[in-house]
Amino acid sequence: MLLTFLVVSAVFIIEPAVENYPDDARVFPQLTASVVFIGSLLLLSQNYLPDPLHKFVAKSVSITSSDEDTIAADESDQEDEATADEEYKKDTIGAEYGYEVNETVFMVSTAILYFIVGWSAGFLFATPLYILAYTLWFRVNPALSVGLAVLGTVVIYLFMTYLVLPFDQGHIFDFSPLLPLFLDASTTFPGGGA
């Protein structure tokens, strides 16, 4: 994570010089990126810093607690610890077939997939599929799953209708002309549908 911060802040420092940004577009981001860069560098090298500097970088300070211990040196250790603490296995369809997928990984992966399908084919069509897939995977009552999928679709439809959003159109697939086949043909969609 600190390496990511270092790389990103370095880009923010170098890019204005390479692209020749004017002063009023350059100074503030470069200053803030410098703070991130120096701070990340200090955190990354905290175990090798001289004692006073090490204390300044690693000391935990809080006005809500008297605990002033130094923070753990290795971020990855904390991460493993946190994962172990929170680990909880849910009953899933995958488990029945021998596929053990971490719940958080599953949540993020399906959300990314939902985003991609929504972008390419429209949120109106991706939403019920996403909700059904997510809830059925975790063995939510099928009737409740279908109910939630309908509710989610209605929410998206309301966004389309009242906020005039093109959720029925994707950037790759456009199923919007098919909508009247499913709904009343006289319905008009402010979001750009039929």
Added chain:
Amino acid sequence: MALDAFLEGLSIATSGQMLVWLTLGLLLGIILGALPGIGSPVGMAIVLPLTLPLDATAAIILLVAIYSGAMFGGSISAILINAPGTESAAATTLDGYPMSKNGLAKNALAIATTASALNGFLAAIALIVLSPLLIEVVLAFGSPEYFLLAILGISLITIVTQGSIVKGLVAGALGFMISTIGTAILSPRPRYTFGQFGLYEGIDFVAALIGMFAFAEMMKLAARKQISEDDVEIAGNVRDGILAVFKYPVTTLKSGLIGMGIGMVPGSGATTSTFVAYAEEARSSTKDGKFGEGDPRGVIAPEAANNPTVSGSLIPTLSFGIPGSGSTAVLLGGILMHGLQPGPVLFGEQLQITYALFISLFLGNILILVVGLTLIPYASRITELDTNVIIPMVVVLSFAGAFTLNQNWWDVGAVIALGLLGFYMVRNNYSIIAFVLGIVLGPIAEENFFRSLQISGGEYRIFIHPIEQPLSFLLSLAILLILFGPFLKGRFEQAVTSG
């Protein structure tokens, strides 16, 4: 002028439409607040884009009502299942849950409702009375002071949230950095867009709020099966609970003052105020107290402190644009999203909006009392919700809400990216509030930074000159003391000890 604005604010706040938003916000807030893992910042972040079609006053009243309702709602799960719905209810678990285990859940819930509403009500009155003073203070601030206040806010957050100061600063600066993506504020030069047209408008701070709060929280919630793993039984007596609050008037009023006072400090939030109120009550009642075993005063103190903190925290948020917590950061996002500017404008030409907000807070606390006491017998049902039902619905709302902001797919991508970043930042003890504050305040900080430099002809001493800019000098000094004070104090103590 102030009286006219007050009367106009009163007429706005008591209009039928505003009362509907207020009631809706409170109900939503109580429900969202009662769900551990959702809480007020997540709920407010999801609702924020949906307020786009509303006028600014209605939107801000709705958000403040959610915030206020969640403050009370958080205590429901804290008392019933020992899992605070909001961080501010963490102190309530200390005696609220033991009371529940002792068969006094209804008493504890009634105490929470009455103490929250009563003190929230009093704090709203105090806010209305104090506002003329605030106007004077706010008008004394110029561009250098606003820039320094943004830095001060982030500095304060680094010491309020436990952890390394350097980590807090890195988080805040990272937020500032992200906020500079897109077209520059003072010149039409695109920055860090790498030729992507969708990034010309930058990453919307509301999308960032949704990502950091809603999406990141859902990632955490994914590993939990149900809000509560145990069956909850609600026993006890509501009337006895209400009377208990009046039995300890000193505890109630003292905690309310603590709540409001701490809430007014930029950078501090309800988590701090509730624990301080609890600790003070435990300290002053050492002889007869059974704190930690179900002492009613252990519920009164934090609950009497949390709603006044909302009122108190509105002062730095509205007057200087410095939120003290995740919820007030989202609220500030809402204020900016609706084209309102914290500071002289909200306390000058738009004073009626500020008064409408304060009056809504006052009315909201009456509603909390009515709704809260009515909900007590049904409170346990909220805690029985399956997380697998909540997560996909929150994801759908988050994505749709993010797209609604600018009809830009980059904003939806930002929800995922910043959600992942937020998740790992929390795991590695980085303050996400400092990060979010950086994103929200970035444009304000940058604009005031350059205005200050324009005023001074490029001289940085405008931020530190003790004679020409005494207020800026004091703010700079405060920032240095906050950042280096604990370290210098340690060195000083070490030197004294060693001789």
